[in-house]
Amino acid sequence: MAGKFFDQWTVGDTLEHEIRRTVTETDNLLFSTMTHNPQPLHLDVEAAKESGFGQILVNSTFTFALLVGLSVGDTTLGTLVANLGFDKVVTPNPVFIGDTLRARSEVIGLRASKSRPGQGIVTFRHEALNQRGEVVCSCERSALLKSSA
Numbered sequence: 001m002a003g004k005f006f007d008q009w010t011v012g013d014t015l016e017h018e019i020r021r022t023v024t025e026t027d028n029l030l031f032s033t034m035t036h037n038p039q040p041l042h043l044d045v046e047a048a049k050e051s052g053f054g055q056i057l058v059n060s061t062f063t064f065a066l067l068v069g070l071s072v073g074d075t076t077l078g079t080l081v082a083n084l085g086f087d088k089v090v091t092p093n094p095v096f097i098g099d100t101l102r103a104r105s106e107v108i109g110l111r112a113s114k115s116r117p118g119q120g121i122v123t124f125r126h127e128a129l130n131q132r133g134e135v136v137c138s139c140e141r142s143a144l145l146k147s148s149a
Contacts, residue, residue: 003077005148006110006120013107015074021066022100023058031062058095063137067128070103071141081119081144089139093130100131108140118147 032042040047041057048056068086095101109123122145128137 003079006145015105017103020102060091084142087140093134
């Protein structure tokens with residue numbers, strides 16, 4: 001188990017996640033069609049060429065989901081009770097096919113659960129960065145975790 005228990009975290013803990021992922025055309029196509037998102041910017045090369053981006057833009061909800069996935073192994077794997085919410089999701093820079101993304105996380109809040117003894121809420125700030133070091137997505141995630149005791 002790679003994740004940490006609630007009582008093993010402290011505010012300010014930071015992680016640079018080792019797993020990186022290069023985004024492929026198939027990722028974008030499957031995610032967009034699987035989620036019934038017909039946006040031409042994601043699926044139509046000719047329409048995307050006419051946009052301000054000049055090329056296919058990767059579906060931002062894929063980028064968000066990948067960010068969370070890249071963080072799980074080091075944060076909540078095996079210790080998660082439930083994700084309670086995601087806040088302040090922003091995508092300040094575009095992601096294109098062929099970009100390689102990495103993630104980093106910081107603990108920005110801790111609170112013992114009032115209704116669930118032996119569990120607590122950890123709030124993470126997650127950021128995804130491309131190969132140029134540009135932040136392409138960030139969010140805050142509140143997760144209910146088991147305690148080690």
